[in-house]
Amino acid sequence: MLYNSLMLFSRLVRLLPYDVLLFLGKILGNLYYLLIKKQRRRAIEQMMPALHVTESEAKKIVRASFVNLARNVLDIFYMPNLNEQNLNRYIEIDHLERMREALAEGHGVVVLTGHVGTWEWLSAAFSLNGMPVTAIAKQQPNAEYSRVLDDLRATIHVEIFTRGTSELLSAGRALKKGKILGFLADQDGGPGGAFIEFLGRTASTPLGPAVFAKRFNAPVLPAFILRQPNGRHKVMIGEIMHIGNSGDADRDLFEFTVRMTKILERVILDNPTQWLWFQKRWNTPPEMQKVKHHR
DSSP states (O other): OHHHHHHHHHHHHTTSOHHHHHHHHHHHHHHHHHHOHHHHHHHHHHHHHHHTOOHHHHHHHHHHHHHHHHHHHHHHHHGGGOOTTTHHHHEEEEOHHHHHHHHHTSSOEEEEEOSBSSHHHHHHHHHTTTOOEEEEEOOOSSHHHHHHHHHHHHTTTEEEEETTSSHHHHHHHHHHTTOEEEEETTSOOOTTSEEEEETTEEEEEOOHHHHHHHHHTOOEEEEEEEEOTTSOEEEEEOOOBOOOOOSOHHHHHHHHHHHHHHHHHHHHHHOGGGBOTTSOTTOSOGGGOOOSSOO
16 A cells, blocks of 8 residues: 555656756755654754754754755655656766776776765666666665665666665675675664764764675775755766775775765765754764674
């Protein structure tokens, strides 16, 4: 029932002109800000020390971020409208040649990104340019919602590996086949993560991008999709990165993760209204750290 309702909503959304969709997102984002007190409060509390802003300033930025979030959600339902012919109408891509160069190395590409902008559309920027895209995704609390997301992602030719299955093996095979593997690297990494300063506080950081880059000799490419003032999107692709080989694997993983975290942090600081501020990024305190094969 939920699946059918959400897919019907997607069909209705896709009938709207995109500018109308943006206006609807503005209304829904403001309503969300007013009604969802718990997430609003968490976002404000996490933003104030990170950006060194007052509560009043944080409220303004958080409200704008909620508007962006509502537009992002509507974008996901609108996603089946994207295709190879109309992509440029919605997304501008800066330095796409860097992705082509990274793929040419023949070891696949690890994409470093985060919950910035409409991150689901970042995959479309590559897949609709004829590049093989895969990603590891978290299972949603509701299985029907996960099914909706996977079916919408399939319309832009993205292969998803669901956490809690055999996703690590599948992801490894994808890199061996020369595919793109995307990582949302701004989530809490749990007790086994690398504890690194992130936006002014120590946070457990996932080691996945560094581990896959080292294991499969894959280049890492920072890539972020940012909503522009006109409501459309711009994909920013950074310089190709390679993990070092000092002979100390733990040190290499840790230092490379620090380097990637700084890139992600800079994108968020430069675009604070486009990050998901209420996510539980600092959920694991340093005292819970379990040292495995990294510092």
